[in-house]
Amino acid sequence: MSYVDEIYDYVVAKNQAQPEFHQAVKEVLESLRVVIEANEEEYRKQALLERLVTPERQILFRVPWVDDNGQVQVNNGFRIQFNSAIGPYKGGLRFHPSVNLGIIKFLGFEQIFKNSLTGLPIGGGKGGSDFDPKGKSDNEIMKFCQSFMTELYRHIGADTDVPAGDIGVGGREIGFLYGQYKRIRDVYEGVLTGKGLTYGGSLARTEATGYGLVYITNELLKDHGQTMEGKTVVVSGAGNVAIYAIQKAQQLGAKCVTCSDSTGWIYDPEGIDVELLKEVKEVKRARLTEYAAARKSAEYHEKKNGEHGVWNIKCDIALPCATQNELDLDDAKALVANGVYAVCEGANMPSTIEATQYLQQNGVQFICGKASNAGGVATSALEMSQNSERLSWTFEEVDAKLQGIMANIYKNISEAAKKYGKEGDYVAGANIAGFLKVAEAMKAQGIV
Ligand code: NDP
Ligand code: 2IT
Numbered sequence: 249m250s251y252v253d254e255i256y257d258y259v260v261a262k263n264q265a266q267p268e269f270h271q272a273v274k275e276v277l278e279s280l281r282v283v284i285e286a287n288e289e290e291y292r293k294q295a296l297l298e299r300l301v302t303p304e305r306q307i308l309f310r311v312p313w314v315d316d317n318g319q320v321q322v323n324n325g326f327r328i329q330f331n332s333a334i335g336p337y338k339g340g341l342r343f344h345p346s347v348n349l350g351i352i353k354f355l356g357f358e359q360i361f362k363n364s365l366t367g368l369p370i371g372g373g374k375g376g377s378d379f380d381p382k383g384k385s386d387n388e389i390m391k392f393c394q395s396f397m398t399e400l401y402r403h404i405g406a407d408t409d410v411p412a413g414d415i416g417v418g419g420r421e422i423g424f425l426y427g428q429y430k431r432i433r434d435v436y437e438g439v440l441t442g443k444g445l446t447y448g449g450s451l452a453r454t455e456a457t458g459y460g461l462v463y464i465t466n467e468l469l470k471d472h473g474q475t476m477e478g479k480t481v482v483v484s485g486a487g488n489v490a491i492y493a494i495q496k497a498q499q500l501g502a503k504c505v506t507c508s509d510s511t512g513w514i515y516d517p518e519g520i521d522v523e524l525l526k527e528v529k530e531v532k533r534a535r536l537t538e539y540a541a542a543r544k545s546a547e548y549h550e551k552k553n554g555e556h557g558v559w560n561i562k563c564d565i566a567l568p569c570a571t572q573n574e575l576d577l578d579d580a581k582a583l584v585a586n587g588v589y590a591v592c593e594g595a596n597m598p599s600t601i602e603a604t605q606y607l608q609q610n611g612v613q614f615i616c617g618k619a620s621n622a623g624g625v626a627t628s629a630l631e632m633s634q635n636s637e638r639l640s641w642t643f644e645e646v647d648a649k650l651q652g653i654m655a656n657i658y659k660n661i662s663e664a665a666k667k668y669g670k671e672g673d674y675v676a677g678a679n680i681a682g683f684l685k686v687a688e689a690m691k692a693q694g695i696v
Pocket of ligand 1: 510
């Protein structure tokens, strides 16, 4: 059996009932087959793949807190410090009821390669909780965040592990987490990113993931003699990534006609009104029904069987920006039947493996999340740089660096794909380019 196949079986056996983690590993291993098979003996002797798929440290903890009725609640907390070969662990915190160990491990594993692709010195990590922020008061959110940090603080630090936001964790939560860290440790350091602008946050971090997604999509189009101008775009999600992807795509002349949340989705043929969407989601924290109520041109649809209908709308470009496995084989078929040109992932692993393969086999340009959503974590690394030098850069400076980073990622994944005989396969290119830097650093640092 080849080393790659052996490792996939090993991961399934050692990490039972963690299907998302298996899926993330499978996708990476398939891409790496050409690289591993060329050096199989050496990699096997070094157990390089066993080390790559095994987190350096896994922290599981209890998060007790008291709700507004005086009732004690208990949640599970997680931080997976996956790989520190190229820098301190870096990656977001997700607060969502679906969070479990397998989900945090899939996210932490992907983060290793994504962070490597940014070209910046950051290792891979991820964390979170099965806490559901929906419907909680600000006081309950604060209580939860303080309890979460009361355990997490001992495992993190500006040069050790630097968490940030992800689903359910935005500026409000980062503020509460930061306050509690500072209170316990009595140090003012860049231990978290995505901070507010008054206490060490970076301009353009809020926009960075969505903007970065559109910048790399634009690079892809340019490379194929096209532009964003006049393109119809479908977007899923209505959170941080979706909102700023829609904003940047529309600034570049595209029309985004959909978005979605956990209960329904919007089709707005006149183009999504971003200011209204921000008001509904960022300020009121309300459902998309409120968007539809305020906008004549918008149709609201309830989700059916938990699924939105965004991928059935005719488009040139699809940007999945909600959550994992939200774009399956049937969705891919609908996109292809409607003539989609490109799919670029804003979320982490939003497409199933079957959907990805179908899109690629049918000539759709496809960029996977590790490359296309890397603008968020890249800008987090820029926030770390600003914190270290105790300076802050202008929006224009950060945005220009972000554009440079996304262009560079596109170039590197294209070249890696070509070099390994897979021209145009940006999934292979991203996994190979991300892996090679980490593998080199792991080899240089010995058996640790
Ligand atoms: P948010 O919490 O801001 O938004 C998530 C959006 O997706 C919400 O609109 C949410 O609905 C919707 N949603 C629909 N179905 C689900 C579901 N089953 N689980 C969770 N959310 C659902 O998160 P982000 O925009 O930050 O993250 C979106 C995706 O992008 C995630 O995959 C995340 O890992 C990834 N990502 C985020 C980065 C960042 O910097 N924030 C960086 C790179 C990747 P509702 O409004 O009802 O809650
Ligand atoms: O998935 C991701 O890259 C993020 N949620 C952002 C992580 C970060 O550290 O900014």
